[in-house]
Amino acid sequence: MTTIVTYGTFDLFHVGHVRLLKRLKALGDRLVVGLSSDEFNEVKGKQVVIPYEDRREILLACRYVDAVFEENCWDQKRGDLIREHADIFAIGDDWAGKFDELEDIAKVIYLPRTKDISTTELKTVLSYLNKEKVVEIKNVVNNLTSLVEHL
Ligand code: C2G
Numbered sequence: 702m703t704t705i706v707t708y709g710t711f712d713l714f715h716v717g718h719v720r721l722l723k724r725l726k727a728l729g730d731r732l733v734v735g736l737s738s739d740e741f742n743e744v745k746g747k748q749v750v751i752p753y754e755d756r757r758e759i760l761l762a763c764r765y766v767d768a769v770f771e772e773n774c775w776d777q778k779r780g781d782l783i784r785e786h787a788d789i790f791a792i793g794d795d796w797a798g799k800f801d802e803l804e805d806i807a808k809v810i811y812l813p814r815t816k817d818i819s820t821t822e823l824k825t826v827l828s829y830l831n832k833e834k835v836v837e838i839k840n841v842v843n844n845l846t847s848l849v850e851h852l
Pocket of ligand 1: 703708709710711712717718721737768772775776792793794796813814815817818819828
């Protein structure tokens with residue numbers, strides 16, 4: 702039984718996350734995800750959209766994920782890997798080199814990220830959509846107002 706452990710926020714779950722989890726699962730038999738808590742995301746400087754419990758439910762619904770535990774700080778990884786009897790620690794290559802010190806207890810692998818998709822980009826698109834929608838509604842209101850004035 703080969704166990705892989707990874708970590709992340711997985712906010713606004715998207716295809717980049719799915720592809721990474723799929724590739725991680727292909728490395729072994731059991732994939733366990735350390736999911737960043739809402740509080741730890743503040744430490745990471747991330748403003749999450751989806752709260753922890755919902756992000757956890759979404760991950761557990763993913764066919765590649767076998768278990769999820771909470772990530773509350775930067776330095777819990779060593780203890781987690783030992784508790785989970787991890788054979789592999791793997792994460793996207795935006796973290797390349799950052800976790801090499803774990804090599805004494807698990808194989809450390811950095812996988813290429815999926816290009817052209819990120820939670821940050823999704824948030825930007827959503828904010829534009831929201832602004833466009835507000836402009837559209839204002840135009841409708843203005844048109845209705847001028848119609849009423851001419852009645
Ligand atoms: N990812 C990816 N391709 C993308 C976006 C993300 O492969 N287009 C990967 C990241 O490299 C990471 C995982 O998906 O391995 C989760 O990404 P985030 O939710 O952004 O996680 P991050 O903030 O990097 O958290 O202690 C480690 C941190 O908790 C990692």
